[in-house]
Amino acid sequence: MGAGQIAYDIAHLIGATVLMAGLQMLYQRRLFAVINTFVFQALALAAAAAWQAHVQDAPHLYVTAGVALVFKAMIVPFALHWLVEKLAIQRTVETALPIGWTMISGVGLVALSILLVLPVTANAAALTRESLALAMSVVLLGLLMMITRRNAVTQVIGFMALENGLILAAVSARGMPLVVEISVAFSVLVAMTLFGIFFFRIRERFDTLDLADLETYRGDRT
Amino acid sequence: MSALLLQLGQILLVLALAPLLTGWVRLVKARVQGRIGPSPFQPYRDLRRLMLKEPLVGDSTSWLFRAAPYVTFSAVWLAACLVPTFAVGLPLAPAADLIALVALLAVARVWTALAGLDSGTAFGGLGASREMLIASLAEPAMLMATFSLSLVSGTTQPERIIAFVLSGGVGIEVSLGLALAALVMVAVAECGRIPIDNPATHLELTMVHEAMLLEYSGRHLALMELAGMVRLTLFLALIGGVFAPWGIAPAEAGPLSLLIGFGAFLAKSFALASALAVFETAIAKMRVFRYADFLGGALLLGLLATIFLYVSEAV
């Protein structure tokens, strides 16, 4: 067990922390708890990026870590807190599926992604394989969160969690150019601004952020 | 010969240390909450007081009620003896097995619940039913965590697991981290700590363990309380020993290693006890219908630990 092994283990531990945060987000029943868990996931993501920067000897990944830290762990949760308070959004999480079943589906998705990714990446480095499996799990968990939550804020957080998984995958792939990463981060920021504007517009139209109410306005009834 | 003495020493140590650890938890909790708090030796005084009192037994109870404290205490004490504390390679070690540990704890729990039912009071039944709910969820979770530990090290004996971890056969393994998280959640549930149960309350809404003990007095109560304290020590020793085994004295060790092992054990136990106290203060007790989520989460963490083991082995 040399230095490579330790690097490998720490990377996986941090990746598993990101995954655990994703599962923890599915478990929460209060909106602020979900936002805080998202902050934790973003911090773990920043740690993962920083560690990869160290292990791969790729300084540009430190920028990615910083971007994840500032955007996702600070600006986005702050904006979400502000929106929740400003729009007086209901603080409990409304679910389309009971939390127990959501957790079980979550673990099922983790198992699925591991089963999918590992045989397929037989030739890649061990570090990349497990990180990729973890990243795919996080992406699928974010997707699950978007599907099983009825409130627009939690859907947005699910989407952010999905992007966290994508960034985890991007930093695990050695040598991926910074162009992609900064652009991904930039898109998140723009997306966040749009989300905020949407919240205001939805609120001013519907007095609620429950998307089940939004459905009654489906123009496609005809 | 000396091994036998050491084993005896461990058996007595666990018993002697238990009240001190509980007292330490209460002290840290009080300090964190801004109070001065009782002396950490207070539980000893409480136990002595209780031992000297005459136990009162209700008319409606049977022999079960009178036998339960002894059975419970013996089971928990025996379980605690199986967990390596400051040294490995002791005579009882080959009989030690994590699954046997789970079984012994189950025995203790079932007897306590039966005693609660036996007294025929409402609180007893309430406590027993809640306790069984927790048990039905916590036991599979603990077994799941045990499975992943065993899969990693290839054995269910705590001593061999410790030897495996010490030998460097495993690095900072993700599965171990997950198993640790699961085990901590289960430990909180088994020891009746916040957020599952509040050991300091006698309110109907919040009692689980205390409800079953409500009818006991005198030496019966002392034995039950001591059993609870030993249970806490057991879990602290287990978690500290398996996941941070450094400092533990190897088999056939000299006095210096033994001293180091003893010191390490004390340090770990007190550190974990302090962490528990802070954790209990920071978190609120959860409502009964959320137990399933919490312990289900522990079970899923254990399951994930096993899944991740498959990952590492495939990789």
Next chain:
Amino acid sequence: MIDRLPALPAADSPLAWVLALPLASAAVLALWRDGRGAAWANVLSTIATFVAALALLVAPPPPSRLFFVDSFNLYLVVLTAFVGMTTAWFSAAYLARGGEPAKLAPHHLRFYHAMFQAFLFTMLVALTANNTGVMWVAVEAATLTTVLMVSLYRTPEAIEAAWKYFILCSVGIGLALFGTILVYLAAQPVLGDGANAMAWTELMPRAAAFQPDLLNLAFVFVLVGYGTKVGLAPLHAWLPDAHAEGPTPISAVLSGLLLNVALYALLRFKMLISANGATLAPGPLLVLMGLSSLFVSGFMLYRRGDVKRLFAYSSIEHMGVIVFAFGIGGPLANFAALLHMAMHALTKSAVFFAVGLITQTAGTKRIADIRGLTVSHPALGWGLVVAVLTIAGMPPMGVFVSEFLMLGAAFARHPLLAVPLALGLLLAFGALLLRLQSLAFGPPSLAPGGNGPRGVTLLALLPMGLHLVLVLVAGVALPAVLAAWLRGIAEMLG
């Protein structure tokens, strides 16, 4: 190796102009005060972009690290620039007529024009990108620029449509990024780290050496991801609402151009997969999704009550047909599908031009409320008739030619598949004809020549006319040069 090339094309090459012009115009239009002037400045800018695209035809530059031009994306670049130009022209005329859209506040108009140019820019970047990551960013940016425009009118339906569009397409794009990363991982052992493993010019020749399983997994993600943006069923839920709720010029470019760009991305990955012999054949997957889009939209067409939504479903149907043809594969089917991409872009935008003028005149989007257009507004009515017949696949227009070729290719390669294709096309044909009947013929519901805003001017009708003429020419006498060019691209697609 790609690293030795410059990052951007040379400043004097047409490609730089094609990309820089929309970007600069977006910045300028964001600050332009005068609403009417902005509309015509918009038109001028798109004309300049089109000219640059034509220059690109004549003098294609060598590939750079981030951008490259080959016959496939050049074809789409010229098409995009052209349709962008005519749509800008239509948009100016549409806004000049007054009515609902002109009631937008001035800053909304500024925003609208700036976003229009930004949207064109992102599409052109996506088409000419040499880096899979840059292509992905451009497609995501295209989504983002259009999302706010879809909700411009701020009605509850518009907001719902924009939200659905945003969420579903962003999720799709996220999955597509995952697929992109997987492709990078597959290419890494062969091409090394860095931009080299993300450049199309490097990936295509060496695709056979990549690991097949990883490419399979990547393609699944890419298909789901970019397929969402193409509007393939069952991922099409966002499309009818998004295309129906925005201002009509936006509907026209969304239907006509953005779907093509997303399809282009999908096809590039398909080319990558096909070049590697050991991967799963992408054909059956594409055929399946194409047929499901065709049938889902075909049935939905019968029950639509909103005229723009009707044609949005028609877009899903046509994209399904195109994807089906690309799934069939082979030179003839590919040729037909490529031709259909252009025909659909031209015809669908013409349809939307007509529909835009109609809804502006009638003040409503409901089909039941609009009748007898050929009587009340002859030019517009007959224009609509021709446009809808074209999109439904009536000979001798170009759409019929490409659909006919597709049927032929299907019969040649997999006769059994030609049957559902024919059925689906007939299904859609019937629905469109039914709706056209009620819209264009019968006693008129509108006062002749001027219910609502000013009468329909020639200027407003010209773009539609131009598009239909081009489609007619393509159908009757496709220039040999164009045919040869398309055949070359078809070979490339495999």
